């Protein structure tokens with residue numbers, strides 16, 4: 592039997608320098624429960640080091656936490672990578688870290704906190720996570736797929752770090768699994784602006800950097816169970832699975 596699941600597949604934690612320090616594992620889980628969201632993906636900039644803490648914080652909460660990352664490609668395009676298990680996310684992380692340069696200056700960019708499931712600080716990440724990797728967008732999407740993940744172009748309506756803003760268009764050959772539209776663009780305006788990309792499935796997420804942004808812009812998925820395999824089917828509109836995205 593198929594059921595609707597409210598999802599939020601683009602959530603930052605305190606590991607992202609631009610995210611609020613209060614985006615800690617337990618606080619995120621608390622807000623996700625309050626917003627009655629069933630499935631979230633943790634997608635920090637170029638790192639998955641807070642994923643397992645959020646998964647542990649959510650262990651008995653009845654929500655599904657999918658491990659993910661928001662990769663910044665060489666072209667400065669943001670791509671969401673979403674996986675079933677943290678081993679795949681960490682495999683992408685090691686590939687990303689190999690191609691990421693620079694050291695964070697917390698005064699300029701903000702703190703990068705690796706936390707545990709009790710919301711305690713484990714350490715501060717020193718790599719400059721906010722920078723662009725040296726991975727091309729094609730390499731990024733290919734690597735995500737090799738690791739069994741979904742590759743979703745993030746906030747395609749944003750001028751900065753959106754695929755259309757950076758490249759001018761979405762390359763025909765790029766095998767993206769979905770396109771994400773931010774709350775800046777209404778459904779009507781998205782239909783007009785992105786009509787030529789109708790072969791893709793569109794989703795909406797909040798790209799939450801603050802607790803009060805969680806669930807503000809979410810997507811409902813019709814699934815048999817809350818898993819990545821089912822989400823993939825819904826994005827492909829297979830076997831009755833589907834997606835309903837709207838600004839709430």
Ligand SMILES: [Zn+2]
Pocket residue numbers: 661669745746752
């Ligand atoms: Zn982004």
Ligand SMILES: [Zn+2]
Pocket residue numbers: 601603661798
């Ligand atoms: Zn983001």
